Amino acid sequence: MMPARRAAAPRQYRLAGVRMPDPVDVPTDSEKGFPLLRLTRETCTLGDLVVEEETGELLSLLVDENRQFGRLVSYGLVPKQKVLLCGPPGTGKTMTARALSCTLGRPLAHVSFDAVMSSFLGQTSTNLRKIFDFLENGEYVALFDEFDIVGKKRDDELEHGEIKRVVNNFMQMVDAYSGRSLLVATTNHEHMLDTALWRRFDEIVMYGLPDxxxxxxxxxxxxxxxxxxxxxxxxxxxxxxxxxxxxxxxxxxxxxxxxxxxxxxxxxxxxxxxxxxxxxxxxxxxxxxxxxxxxxxxx
The missing domain is CATH 1.10.8.60 (Helicase, Ruva Protein; domain 3)
Structure with missing residues (x-):
């Protein structure tokens, strides 16, 4: 009889100068033991971004809302915590997430979709559940980069049933999310996203080529x-x-x-x-x- 496979030890990170336990155990894929996200301490701020004035004001307000989370809640209000950044490659979407992380003084949790997507039936949804559980137990800026990988249209005839189940589960997790982390999703292909995903986000920011x-x-x-x-x-x-x-x-x-x-x-x-x-x-x-x-x- 084959010996039982041992569960992979949690991946630990030590980061100085950010508000999180030290070290931090990040979730891992049960199949291969790969970390499902990586934590970094960013140094660029919102002031380093070159964006349209309206976009800059929107991002500043997003920071203020999340800094004063408790004050808003005391008035029966909830800060915007689910943000979708759309636009062509190289227009500043990922850098925006890094700047939000630094400006808020939180670590950036960069979700690794190459590890999240599993060949085992049902494992991808399990991996996503681990990520959301992790984010709800801390204060991070979570970057779901190029997240159209898991947000594709469910009526796409080229996609198999597992992807459609993942999209459904992802939407349910976004709906149920109640943590303090700021969720930032980016996509270069907004036309590929399931239309039901759009209303799950509190804010949608469109990026274009610089004028x-x-x-x-x-x-x-x-x-x-x-x-x-x-x-x-x-x-x-x-x-x-x-x-x-x-x-x-x-x-x-x-x-x-x-x-x-x-x-x-x-x-x-x-x-x-x-x-x-x-x-x-x-x-x-x-x-x-x-x-x-x-x-x-x-x-």
Whole structure:
């Protein structure tokens, strides 16, 4: 007779400077013993985000509501705790969750869907139940990144019965949730979500590609990490990056700064217009490759 399989020991995390027990046992998958989420201490705040004014005000109000949870409850009100962030890749959805975590002084609980989704019938729903139980027993900002994996339309003919059961169970868990953690779900494919999921969220925030003003702020922010040699010509950079995401612009700036540091002979490297121009060309080539793959044309 085969010996009984021992349950995996809880995964423990030690994080300094955040409000949670030390160490913390995170839930694990019974099948393989993988942790179902990871805990991190974030350093970016809402002030680091470059978003539309309306979005910034909405996020600030969300923070205030969760900071003054008890006061709202004393008046028979409940703060918004279930938030859905929608929009194209690279527009700041994940960074928003990180900023909320830091601003609230809570650890970020990043749900690992590759571990949550199980090949065993019923195990995925069990994993989700473990995650919600964990979140209800603490104060976290929980990030369900690209959660359309478990939020797909139940009438999708390509999905099998297990996925449909998972969607139903997920909605029931969101409805029944009563903890203090802030739940943040993100998706690049809002059109794939089951329509019944939308009303489960207290707030829905749409993210788009940055406009000219936002692109200018992004370049000024990221290129400010080094001193400059020569005029950067921010207006020209803004004009040449229409259609770029915030992540695209961050990558351009990081590549330019990296090149400046590597070629600089002094202890105080300077980023030049040539560095930025080189990084822009490299990013454009990268975008063409990605778009070609998406169109089926290959690299």
């Amino acid at each position: 000219a003003r936002a692109r200018g702020l992004l370049f000024a922010k990221y290129l400010g990490a080094l001193r400059k040699s020569g005029e950067m010509g921010i207006a020209g950079l803004v004009a040449s990056t229409e259609g770029y995401s915030a992540a695209d612009i961050a990558q351009v700036c990081e590549n330019a700064l990296r090149r400046a540091v590597l070629r600089g002979a002094s202890q105080s490297p300077r980023v030049s217009p040539d560095d930025v121009s080189w990084a822009l060309c490299a990013q454009q080539r990268r975008r063409e490759v990605v778009e070609g793959i998406g169109d089926g044309r290959g690299p």
